[in-house]
Amino acid sequence: MKRRDFIKTGAIGLAAPSAVFGETNIKPNKNDPLILSTWKHGLPANDAAWKSLQNGGNAMDAAEAGARVPEADPSITSVGFGGYPDEEGNVTLDACVMDSKGNAGSVAFIQNIKHPVSVARKVMEDTKHVMLVGEGARQFAVSQGFEEMDLLTVESKKAWEEWKKKRREMTPHETHDTISVLAQDKNGDMAGACTTSGWAYKLHGRVGDSPIIGAGLFVDNEIGCAAATGLGEEVIKTTGSFLVVELMRQGYDPTAACEEALNRVIKRHNGNPDFQIAYIAIRKDGEIGSACIKGSFEYALARGGQNKLHKIKGLL
Numbered sequence: 001m002k003r004r005d006f007i008k009t010g011a012i013g014l015a016a017p018s019a020v021f022g023e024t025n026i027k028p029n030k031n032d033p034l035i036l037s038t039w040k041h042g043l044p045a046n047d048a049a050w051k052s053l054q055n056g057g058n059a060m061d062a063a064e065a066g067a068r069v070p071e072a073d074p075s076i077t078s079v080g081f082g083g084y085p086d087e088e089g090n091v092t093l094d095a096c097v098m099d100s101k102g103n104a105g106s107v108a109f110i111q112n113i114k115h116p117v118s119v120a121r122k123v124m125e126d127t128k129h130v131m132l133v134g135e136g137a138r139q140f141a142v143s144q145g146f147e148e149m150d151l152l153t154v155e156s157k158k159a160w161e162e163w164k165k166k167r168r169e170m171t172p173h174e175t176h177d178t179i180s181v182l183a184q185d186k187n188g189d190m191a192g193a194c195t196t197s198g199w200a201y202k203l204h205g206r207v208g209d210s211p212i213i214g215a216g217l218f219v220d221n222e223i224g225c226a227a228a229t230g231l232g233e234e235v236i237k238t239t240g241s242f243l244v245v246e247l248m249r250q251g252y253d254p255t256a257a258c259e260e261a262l263n264r265v266i267k268r269h270n271g272n273p274d275f276q277i278a279y280i281a282i283r284k285d286g287e288i289g290s291a292c293i294k295g296s297f298e299y300a301l302a303r304g305g306q307n308k309l310h311k312i313k314g315l316l
């Protein structure tokens with residue numbers, strides 16, 4: 001058996017916590033809405049997304065509501081408030097959304113705004129554009145009533161000051177934990193959201209895959225949706241999330257599609273890349289999949305009244 005799947009029950013879980021080995025999918029039920037998110041902070045994100053669905057929200061509402069949770073949580077150092085800064089001490093954030101109609105919105109290199117994912121949604125819904133960056137994105141957010149705040153916490157400042165003493169280059173394997181939230185609502189419509197503070201202590205101005213439609217996130221309501229976490233530079237170079245969805249279009253099941261997209265990266269790095277990338281994917285019929293390159297990866301799946309964390313092993 002190649003991979004093991006450990007399950008922990010989250011806050012909305014109805015079932016007793018259980019460990020399931022060798023099973024990555026709960027049998028999909030066509031009419032069940034579902035939320036699929038990256039990492040452990042996907043659990044509280046899924047709770048919020050689920051609540052949004054219960055309150056009549058659609059897939060886009062749910063994905064956005066989910067992504068806002070880690071954005072606001074200062075203990076999560078890879079997303080939003082409390083995210084690690086760039087090498088100059090600036091917290092610069094990337095986020096995007098995509099809905100079931102193929103609309104997309106994105107902000108990159110935005111500073112001092114707590115909820116970039118909601119700014120991305122505003123870009124999608126209230127402008128003619130897809131992407132705003134940097135100071136322009138911040139000004140747009142302020143014009144839309146988003147509050148400005150210092151996103152560097154005492155803890156993240158301390159970590160950055162510690163890092164500055166040696167300026168040790170963070171290995172790409174250390175810098176991940178973007179939250180990506182994929183949602184499918186009761187109508188079967190799909191949407192996604194992705195938000196991150198990116199590579200810790202990156203060069204000022206660096207933008208990763210997370211705000212790039214087709215790289216960090218892609219939704220095709222006829223086929224499925226996919227999202228990424230991990231080394232953004234490599235996700236961008238392989239148009240990762242778009243590739244996963246296109247592979248599902250060609251008939252790959254969601255996990256096989258994630259694996260094949262990663263195999264292309266692995267091949268480009270002579271079979272031994274020294275970094276992590278993970279994908280999550282939902283197919284239109286509710287089948288889900290995930291894969292990662294190295295070590296392990298956790299995704300949170302909320303479906304049928306349960307919210308559970310699943311741990312998978314890397315391909316290498």
Ligand code: ASP
Nearest residue numbers: 176177178198208230232
């Ligand atoms: N994909 C993100 C980036 O490269 C990193 C992460 O997953 O946290 O910016």
